[in-house]
Amino acid sequence: MTNQGFLRFFLLTALCILSCKDVVYAQEEKPSIPLDYFYADPQPSSAFRKLLSKLHFSFETGYGRTFYRQDLSDFSLLQRVDSLPLIFSPDLNVAGGNVSAGHDYWFNTANPRTDVNFNTNDDFLVNGDSVDLGYRAGGTSIPLAGMIHVEFDRYIIGGGFMFEYHRPGTFRPTVFEDRIASFDPNFGSAFYKKYFLMLGAKVYRYQLWLLSVDSRIGAYRLGRNFDRDLVQKGIFVNLGVTFERELSEYFSAYIRPSFDFKNYTLSLPESNLEVNHSMNAVYVGLGITYRIPEHPKCFIKNCTTQINHQHGNSQVYRSRMHPIYKKQNPHHGENYPNLIKYKGKNKKKMHPY
Numbered sequence: 001m002t003n004q005g006f007l008r009f010f011l012l013t014a015l016c017i018l019s020c021k022d023v024v025y026a027q028e029e030k031p032s033i034p035l036d037y038f039y040a041d042p043q044p045s046s047a048f049r050k051l052l053s054k055l056h057f058s059f060e061t062g063y064g065r066t067f068y069r070q071d072l073s074d075f076s077l078l079q080r081v082d083s084l085p086l087i088f089s090p091d092l093n094v095a096g097g098n099v100s101a102g103h104d105y106w107f108n109t110a111n112p113r114t115d116v117n118f119n120t121n122d123d124f125l126v127n128g129d130s131v132d133l134g135y136r137a138g139g140t141s142i143p144l145a146g147m148i149h150v151e152f153d154r155y156i157i158g159g160g161f162m163f164e165y166h167r168p169g170t171f172r173p174t175v176f177e178d179r180i181a182s183f184d185p186n187f188g189s190a191f192y193k194k195y196f197l198m199l200g201a202k203v204y205r206y207q208l209w210l211l212s213v214d215s216r217i218g219a220y221r222l223g224r225n226f227d228r229d230l231v232q233k234g235i236f237v238n239l240g241v242t243f244e245r246e247l248s249e250y251f252s253a254y255i256r257p258s259f260d261f262k263n264y265t266l267s268l269p270e271s272n273l274e275v276n277h278s279m280n281a282v283y284v285g286l287g288i289t290y291r292i293p294e295h296p297k298c299f300i301k302n303c304t305t306q307i308n309h310q311h312g313n314s315q316v317y318r319s320r321m322h323p324i325y326k327k328q329n330p331h332h333g334e335n336y337p338n339l340i341k342y343k344g345k346n347k348k349k350m351h352p353y
Contacts, residue, residue: 058288059288061285068104071277075090080093090127108227139169140166158203194219202213238260253286256285
């Protein structure tokens with residue numbers, strides 16, 4: 001190899017080494033201007049604001065159907081012609097066509113009767129221990145409820161209050177309907193109240209739909225039409241399934257079918273007898289839920305930023321363009337996810353404009 005050829009080989013080898021070194025350096029070199037110089041680290045919201053953002057407020061209305069049932073298995077019943085049925089203790093001696101003491105009304109209060117005469121041939125007498133003796137009736141309700149709850153992961157705990165407008169129906173006998181008369185309550189409508197604890201869990205999510213199961217357990221109060229000196233009641237238990245549609249980050253609507261378990265006993269005065277009343281009910285509730293935002297609204301009135309953002313400091317603000325009734329991703333904004341030309345009657349056209 002000549003000196004000139006050796007020089008050319010040496011120069012080519014040096015150029016290759018330098019080129020490879022530049023490639024490796026370009027791959028490992030960090031950006032010369034880090035973004036940290038332009039964006040301040042966001043500070044977390046205050047503890048009080050975070051606590052408030054956990055609160056969910058709900059308002060609910062709907063329709064309810066109550067199923068009343070009275071158990072008269074511990075009584076005897078006398079149905080006289082053209083009169084209300086009379087219930088009395090089966091231990092009473094009814095020989096000679098006379099009942100010394102009984103009651104001809106026993107729903108929300110008791111109406112005692114004494115020295116009732118009857119005709120053993122024309123009137124109807126039956127003992128409750130021999131048949132499934134009782135009365136049943138329907139009732140309709142319009143509930144209004146307000147609730148507050150917090151969510152831990154997928155678990156729900158809270159409480160609420162319900163105000164219920166109620167109208168009971170006619171009570172009809174469960175047996176011998178052709179021989180025993182029906183009767184109507186002595187009032188047309190009543191107002192019931194409920195105070196309850198909420199416990200539940202989210203069990204399934206599909207996109208913006210959320211399925212939850214929950215229970216409401218608490219006390220209820222019957223209206224002023226009921227004689228509270230005679231009525232003894234316990235707690236009620238309501239079990240339901242909630243189908244929730246998230247409309248935005250802070251706002252959602254839901255439908256909740258549920259079933260109520262509750263009962264009370266009415267003590268008959270001047271005796272040791274009680275009438276057991278079951279008043280289970282089914283409800284279909286429609287409601288909305290609002291959650292307090294974690295970040296304050298942007299202080300610049302004409303700011304049109306759709307995402308959670310900063311303005312030259314470490315405080316994070318939520319968008320002024322973010323309506324509570326509309327879905328929006330807080331990271332990139334979705335006020336107008338679909339163009340008008342792809343909506344309504346235009347969505348099936350290839351080139352609407």
